[in-house]
Structure formats: C-alpha cells, structure tokens
Amino acid sequence: MTMQEAAVLGRVEESRSAGRPRGPRRNWGVVVYSILILAILLIPIVYTIVFSFNIPARTNSTWRGFSVDNWINIFADPRVVAAFGTSILVGVTATLVAAALGTAIAIALVRFRFRFRTGLTVLLFLPMATPEVVLGSGLGSQLLNLGIDTGLPTIIVAHIMFCISFVVITVRARVASLDPAIEEAGRDLYASPAQVWWRITFPMLLPGIVAAGLLSFALSFDDFIITAFVSGSAETFPKYIYTAAVRAIPAQANVFASIIFLLAIILVVVQQVNAGARRRRYAREG
C-alpha cells in the first residue's frame, strides 16, 4: 500500500511559513528516539535490497555472500518477469483512466455548482474508508453473480476504481490554485474551448495530474488484496510474491522491487530539489 508521496512532499515547500521565533527547547530524547524509529522503518527495505545481492541458490532466505549475479541475470525467472510486466501494464492503464476520470471530477468540484455535492463527496470518500478486503470480495461477488470471468481486464477495472478518489484529492488542490482569469483571458482572445483546455488549463494542471498519476501507479503496483479477488489466473507482481512465499522467492523479485524503489526515491529527490530551487527563485524575486 502506498500513498500520496508526491503530494506530501509538495506541501513541504508550501507551508513552512508559520511564525518562526526561538521555538521550543530541543529535546534530545525526541531526536534520538525519532532517528531510532526512522532506522527501524528502513530495516525491511535495506534487508530486501541487500538480499537482491545474495549469491544465487535455490532459496534466498539465508545470506551466502555478496554477488551481482541476480542483477545481471535479472530476466532469469520468466514468471517474475511476466508478473512484473503485468503489474506495469495494469498500473499504467489504470493510472491513465483514473487520472482522466478523477481530473474531470476535481474540476467539477472546484468550478461548478451542482446538486448532490454532499452525496458526491461521500461517494468519493467511502472507497478510501472501506477495508480492501471488502472492496475485493465485493467486486469478486459481483463478477460471480454476473458470470463475468476474472482476469487481466477485471484487475484493471478494480484498480481504476480505488485510484479515482486519490486522483480527485490530489488534482483538486491544483485546480483550486488555478486563477480562472487566465482561462478567461484565453477566451477573450477567441480561443476555442478545446484550445483553452489544451493550451492553458491542462498544462497548468499537469503537475497535479502527474503527482496523482504517480500516486495511482504506486497504489496499483503494490495492491495485493483487491487483486486477489478479481485476477483469476492472471498474475501481478504482488500476487506472484504471495504465491511464491509458500516455497521460495527468487532473488530476482528483490531486484525488481529494489529497482522500483530506487526509481521512486530518485523521482522524489528530484522533485524535492526542483521545489527547493523554485522556493529560492520565489524568494529572490519577492
């Protein structure tokens, strides 16, 4: 399970403004304790990455020594590769559809007056407040009752569903910060609605949509519980790990997970550096 990483980091840059006088006395207890907790949070991550460098053998549960063999023979286990590919395909498709549906709702929520606003808010909130196992068994029962076979398409359908609300939240903040006067200026200059959307609104919303997309992808890529109920014989990366955990998980699974982890961390750091640069630029220009 993963969450609004991009959004969380986005706000670091925005809101460091509250009064900044001498502040409370530094409590070394809190400092040491927090560093300890952060270290514990990282233990399983470090473990997973370290074991991607284990000397290959039938199982990957005991440490035998350092080797880069698993990284070189990354495609050695066809089932891991196939499951990883499926997860990428599901993640990308679900993200694109959820981003489109969610962005439309976000715009409507900010820009328009309509009845049933409360009902809509509750409808968007509930999927996030429903335990995953209920979402999964619900979709599974529905597909059974309707006689629809489960497989890759039903996984994508399910992932779109649980991503939409998170897209709405992330993009809505961006829409709310968009000055409608800019679009009005476009209309005054005889831009067609399509031109206003593609040349003004969409580019200005893009950072929010990208953040929402990354979040959706991360949610989809790591989902096991809902996927289990709607996947039939199709196998995603988490489902593969769950099945393989009974016997032995090949080190290549650790390699793929480490790659995704490192890519995500690089993205976050780049985003942070950019945000820092933007903050400094704003500070300079006043």
Next chain:
Amino acid sequence: MAFGSFGGDVVAVEQPRRSSRAALWLLLPGVVYLAATYLAPLVSLVITSLKTPDLVNFDIGRYLYAFDVQNYVHVFTQYGAIIARSFGYSAMATVFALLISYPLAYFIGVTLRKYPLWQALALILVIAPFFMSFLLRTLAWKAIFADEGPVIHFLQSLSILGPNAHLNGTPTMVIFGLTYNYIPFMALPIYTSLERLDLRLLEAGSDLYANPISTFFRVTVPLSLPGVVSGTLLVFIPATGDYINASPQFLGSTQTAMVGNVISDTYFNLLDYPSSAALSIILMVLILIPVSVYLALTKTEDLL
C-alpha cells in the same frame, strides 16, 4: 480532511462557482464508474450474503438467490471471536502507531523546522516504505524474526527467550507487523497538523508561566488533534481488514487469524461465498460506525 490532510495544500484562488450542464459531463463518467464498481459490489455483497446452498444439485460453490439470514447467524457464532480479535489487534496497533508516531511527527514538523534539508530528508524516510513492496517488507520481518534468525538468537543469549521460543506466528508479531506497516499513515497526518503549528503559541504558553509539559498538553496536543483523528482512521480502517500480517505465510499463524483471513479463506478455499459476503458486510458495518461518527464531526466539504 481525513485523507486530504496528505494532499498538497496550495494557495487556493477564489473560484466563482457556475452552474452549468458542463458539470454533468465532467462528473458523469467518474460517478457512473464508481457506482458500477464500488456501490454495485456492495449491493452484490448483500445479495450474496443472503444466498442459500443449492441442496438439490449439491454443487459446491453454487448458491441460489434467497433471503437466508441464517448466514449471518452462522458467521457470528462461528467467527465471532475472530471478528473481536481483529478489532482488538487493530486497536492495539493503532494505539502503538500513535504513541510511536507522535514524537516522530513532532520531531519532523517542529524540531526540524529550522533545518529544511533535514526535514525533507526525514519526510522522505517516512514515506520510503511506500515504495518498497508491502509483501516483501513483511517477509523481511518474517526472516529477521525467524526461529534461526538474529533477533531470536540475541534474545536467547540474554535469556529473555527460552531455547524453543518462537516470535513468528504469535499475536505479538502480528500486532508488531500491523504497527510497522501503518506508522507512516499515522505519522504523516500528525506531521501535517504540527507543521502548521504556530510556535509563537508555545512561546505565549511559557510567557504565561506554563511549564513545557502543560504547554504541550494544553496547546500542542489540541492543535494537532485533527491530524491524530485522521491518522487514527487511516490506520484503524485498513488494519482491521488486513490479512497479510496475520496470515500464516507471513507473520501470523492459524491462531492469529483476523476477519480478513476468514473472508479470504471462505471465499477462495471453501467457496462459501455467502459466508464470505456476510463477514464482509459485518466488517463494513462495524467499520462504518466509527467512520460515521467521524463524518458527523466533520463538515463534508472537508472530507476529501
């Protein structure tokens, strides 16, 4: 703001709200989608939970449409203890996560405020677990706490644990796993609240001769309460339905089964869809009680 507390809060611009047919076209696709894939499955669960076994053909996994309330009676008597256990484990994990996360969130949101770079780094470390496969992280703990693993050896060398002690498969381990997995969900909303805390208020507290402890409990804690409430929901809801940590393949054993494990077992292994659906509905209703209390206390505009 349960979930929105995570969301970026960018400076909002005054938005004149128009009413127009365009809103309908923007809303329709997404709303229809959620109705078909979220609301309809809930209805489907209710229908399935009332189905009755096909006693004539006696096909395993096939059930007839009916209004069989017996399923609910059956799952309550059969799995009542497990349902109670789920809420117990989840409540304990939520309390531990809160006790662990609050000082951490305070450290990042208040102590590190003067050091933007360190603050950003600490925040990245808190969300880092999100990017590593949840299942692999849980399996990593399983290996670390394995019978031949380092932790057991260490505790045995200190004679804290006996020679045949296990950690995996015990309730302690399941609660540990739940706590670990959900700490970021608690820490982030609390951080968001504390980050907005105006430090001048703490100064005012000390100017008025409050000692740091009473300033903390009478100023800091009340102002961070929205974050605490959001975090509590964000941990409690998914932890109650979680079945990975409690599963025998991961940190649990058959003795630690939670309601999620039973929903999955009755569904996949017993093909007892009505019981599975009845348990899902019960879980959903029991979760909705605290959630609706929360809804009642929050303005709906602030929900997202």
